Amino acid sequence: NNAQIGTERTVPNKIINISIVKKVDQEKGMNTENTTFESIRLGLFPKLMRPDGTPGLDLIPGEVQIGLVLVALEEEVSITGDDLDAWGVTFDDAYAAALDNLLARSTRNQLQDVHTVPGMAMYLPGNTDAASRALVLEDLLEVFPAEGVLFAVPTTDQLLLVPLYDMNSLSAIRVLVTATHLATQNCARPLTNQLFWTDGAQIT
Secondary structure, eight states: OOEEOOOOOOOOSOOOOGGGGOEEETTTEEEOTTOOHHHHGGGEEEEEEOOOSSOOEEEETTTEEEEEEEEETTEEEEOOHHHHHHHTOOHHHHHHHHHHHHHHTOOGGGEEEOTTSTTOEEEOOSSSOOGGGGGGHHHHSSSOOTTOEEEEOSSTTOOEEEEOSSTHHHHHHHHHHHHHHHHHHTSSSOOOOOEEEEOSSEEO
16 A cells, blocks of 8 residues: 655744644643634644544555644644534645644654664654654655665654665664564554555655
């Protein structure tokens, strides 16, 4: 299964605090009522997630999708089809905005080599959503390899990758497979133990 991840992107100059445009109910938590798309667009982010009935792009049908979430007030809520209809935007439009926001909050220095495994790297964003950075790897790698990148997202806060630069990749891939299986077996909320390949424009 192929998921197209690339869009024409213009990175916002800054991210604003959108908490002031959210309607929050102390019992029900955050919701998307009484908002406009422009008022929340800087709080939209893509998320690799288990399918939950909300719009998304399938990575593994029935197992993993690229969905959309609204992040504010240290909470996040999935964006539904009703939300998109109410805002008068398509999923593609909202996804493009979400990618812009993700890229604006992602930096190359958060991509760290695994020194004990030559050829392997991990993304350390300082929050709980590392997996979504797989969608912007073309921008995060200083030199994107012609042969693409293998990556794993065993949980939403883990992104492990092997850029296919040279022969170091072969042994690193074996470690990637093992580490991914161990991670999914030893966490409360695994995402997937599957490996993915990307050329920067699509994921398979």
